[in-house]
Amino acid sequence: MILVYINSSNGLSKSSFEAVTYGKRLGEVVVITNGNTTSDTLSALGEYGASKVLVERNVDGEDAQQLTKLVAWAAQEVGANTVIFSHDLTGKAVAPRLSVRWKAGLVSGAIALPDADGSVRVNVFSGKAIGKVQVQTSNKIISLLPNSIQPEKSGASCAVNEISANVGSGAVKVVSTKKPEGEIPLPEAELVVSAGRGLKGPENWGIIEDLAKSINAATACSRPVADIGWRPHHEHVGQTGVAIRPNLYIAVGISGAIQHLAGVNGSKVIVVINTDPEAPFFKAADYGIVGDAFEVVPKLTAAIQKFKATQL
Amino acid sequence: MKILVCISKSPDTTSKIAFTEDNTKFDENGVQYIVNPYDEWYALVRALEMKESNGGQVTIVTVGAVADEAVIRKALAIGADEAVRIDADPKDAHYTAIQIAEYAKNNAFDLILTGKETINYNGSQVGGMIAEALDLPYVSIATKLDVNGNGLTLEREIVGGIQVVEVSLPAVISCAKGMAEQRIPNMRGIMAARTKPLQVVSPVAVEDLTKFSSYEMPNSKSAVKMISPDNIDELVSLLHNEAKVI
Ligand SMILES: Cc1cc2nc3c(=O)[nH]c(=O)nc-3n(C[C@H](O)[C@H](O)[C@H](O)COP(=O)(O)OP(=O)(O)OC[C@H]3O[C@@H](n4cnc5c(N)ncnc54)[C@H](O)[C@@H]3O)c2cc1C
Ligand SMILES: Nc1ncnc2c1ncn2[C@@H]1O[C@H](COP(=O)(O)O)[C@@H](O)[C@H]1O
Numbered sequence: 001m002i003l004v005y006i007n008s009s010n011g012l013s014k015s016s017f018e019a020v021t022y023g024k025r026l027g028e029v030v031v032i033t034n035g036n037t038t039s040d041t042l043s044a045l046g047e048y049g050a051s052k053v054l055v056e057r058n059v060d061g062e063d064a065q066q067l068t069k070l071v072a073w074a075a076q077e078v079g080a081n082t083v084i085f086s087h088d089l090t091g092k093a094v095a096p097r098l099s100v101r102w103k104a105g106l107v108s109g110a111i112a113l114p115d116a117d118g119s120v121r122v123n124v125f126s127g128k129a130i131g132k133v134q135v136q137t138s139n140k141i142i143s144l145l146p147n148s149i150q151p152e153k154s155g156a157s158c159a160v161n162e163i164s165a166n167v168g169s170g171a172v173k174v175v176s177t178k179k180p181e182g183e184i185p186l187p188e189a190e191l192v193v194s195a196g197r198g199l200k201g202p203e204n205w206g207i208i209e210d211l212a213k214s215i216n217a218a219t220a221c222s223r224p225v226a227d228i229g230w231r232p233h234h235e236h237v238g239q240t241g242v243a244i245r246p247n248l249y250i251a252v253g254i255s256g257a258i259q260h261l262a263g264v265n266g267s268k269v270i271v272v273i274n275t276d277p278e279a280p281f282f283k284a285a286d287y288g289i290v291g292d293a294f295e296v297v298p299k300l301t302a303a304i305q306k307f308k309a310t311q312l
Numbered sequence: 313m314k315i316l317v318c319i320s321k322s323p324d325t326t327s328k329i330a331f332t333e334d335n336t337k338f339d340e341n342g343v344q345y346i347v348n349p350y351d352e353w354y355a356l357v358r359a360l361e362m363k364e365s366n367g368g369q370v371t372i373v374t375v376g377a378v379a380d381e382a383v384i385r386k387a388l389a390i391g392a393d394e395a396v397r398i399d400a401d402p403k404d405a406h407y408t409a410i411q412i413a414e415y416a417k418n419n420a421f422d423l424i425l426t427g428k429e430t431i432n433y434n435g436s437q438v439g440g441m442i443a444e445a446l447d448l449p450y451v452s453i454a455t456k457l458d459v460n461g462n463g464l465t466l467e468r469e470i471v472g473g474i475q476v477v478e479v480s481l482p483a484v485i486s487c488a489k490g491m492a493e494q495r496i497p498n499m500r501g502i503m504a505a506r507t508k509p510l511q512v513v514s515p516v517a518v519e520d521l522t523k524f525s526s527y528e529m530p531n532s533k534s535a536v537k538m539i540s541p542d543n544i545d546e547l548v549s550l551l552h553n554e555a556k557v558i
Binding site: 065096 | 326350438558
């Protein structure tokens with residue numbers, strides 16, 4: 001039996017469908033989750049292959065210790081031999097704890113289904129290589145890197161059972177959360193428009209935002225741009241920032257330093273716009289334009305808008 | 313406050329990545345090791361700042377071989393008071409975490425800090441494993457850390473926003489960008505580091521739960537298609553028809 005943990009505190013995200021789809025490829029899936037998302041909403045996980053959803057309403061999901069107990073309880077309850085997490089903030093906190101508690105090897109950040117020999121691929125050296133991890137225990141834990149598998153519908157909505165597990169009280173208390181509305185979260189974005197020092201100053205980001213808006217993309221930036229405060233820190237991608245693997249990454253005025261590439265080289269398609277034909281980024285790109293961002297980007301936005309209009 | 317900072321080494325970020333022994337082993341030939349940036353820039357520096365303002369002691373711990381003492385001395389040069397090296401090969405996160413937890417058990421730390429992840433194996437595992445082994449609360453990927461009475465106030469970047477949390481001590485925290493600024497060791501620090509205590513501890517018996525069986529290089533990109541800035545419509549059409557991304 002495959003147990004999939006899902007953080008549904010903000011409803012169901014694409015990565016939760018990915019995790020269920022992944023689990024379904026390995027066997028029968030039961031989902032364990034917590035919080036207040038309605039059973040009606042949760043039952044949609046059945047469409048991706050879950051046979052049942054268990055939900056603990058009394059756990060808010062901010063305390064990794066409580067969640068670990070919850071998942072361990074569910075694994076025992078359903079007789080799971082594999083637990084799947086999404087490799088997000090919650091998965092990164094809970095999966096390692098569960099590994100110790102359950103004495104099960106953890107594959108952290110899986111990018112593919114297991115091979116015939118059971119080994120699972122993960123990115124290592126910040127995406128510069130791939131490692132194959134062999135789990136040496138009979139129980140296994142896999143945390144799945146977002147955007148590694150296409151969510152796939154395979155069934156109808158499923159039963160949702162409210163359960164109560166004895167997980168004690170949480171030691172981590174949330175004091176406040178500031179959450180901007182309407183933005184596309186970067187790690188989940190399928191399309192990303194990103195810009196670097198080539199943009200010269202924060203006042204020039206309008207053209208980047210317009211381009212992003214034209215294709216409904218999230219925005220990102222290189223590290224120096226976040227460091228000097230032109231853009232918020234959470235947009236910084238790369239080795240020391242967020243690692244992303246969208247379907248499309250458009251890099252404007254970014255040189256393509258190895259530490260930047262480390263966070264974006266998992267992108268399916270890379271477009272580079274740079275004045276310097278020698279910019280290292282072109283070596284990692286699928287499509288390149290040598291040109292001035294201030295001319296090329298508005299032209300590209302206009303061309304996309306024109307194209308979209310023909311698609312209506 | 314007694315703070316333990318977990319320090320790992322990682323290859324210098326510009327290192328060429330290659331493998332030997334039939335792609336089963338990382339090729340260390342010519343590789344320069346540095347202190348893992350998250351451990352150094354964020355965890356260690358924040359620990360030192362807390363010591364400077366509230367007093368206390370900063371101990372660093374590494375699971376590694378004698379050769380790793382160069383990296384340990386660098387962390388001492390930045391300002392840690394003392395170092396512990398657990399003399400073992402940190403080949404699996406669980407193995408590494410249990411070694412650190414065993415050491416910590418006998419030394420009553422108020423706070424254990426790790427980096428967000430190592431930049432070689434990128435597992436983000438060791439901190440959570442230490443916390444579970446010691447039955448302590450764990451806040452992962454914190455971007456701000458302040459002492460607040462008998463506990464801590466922390467910030468974490470959640471999807472598109474910031475979450476503020478409180479936790480009591482002792483606790484384990486993994487540290488990310490935002491928490492502190494990189495410090496460059498000065499000559500005095502480097503000299504002092506030479507004589508700071510570095511204790512070597514024998515490992516306890518722990519099983520490995522996982523193993524890297526082999527490595528491969530990612531598929532290299534086919535050559536880039538260059539498009540003239542005067543022909544932007546072609547790019548749009550390639551993205552739609554060929555790449556199928558818009
Ligand atoms: C340990 C370590 C970790 C790091 N981690 C990261 C990380 O996570 N992420 C990251 O991004 N960096 C990281 N860096 C920094 C990295 O090495 C580079 O310095 C950084 O990525 C460069 O940012 P940039 O491309 O925006 O700026 P630059 O290197 O200054 O490049 C600007 C580019 O814009 C082009 N340009 C200029 N004008 C125009 C124009 N009008 N139109 C179009 N193009 C133009 C230029 O040709 C140039 O290629 C790290 C460095 C270290 C040492
Ligand atoms: N060999 C080691 N010795 C001491 N600390 C380590 C070691 N490996 C990892 N860590 C700590 O655990 C954090 C997360 O590592 P990882 O789980 O490998 O991504 C690192 O940032 C370090 O703080």
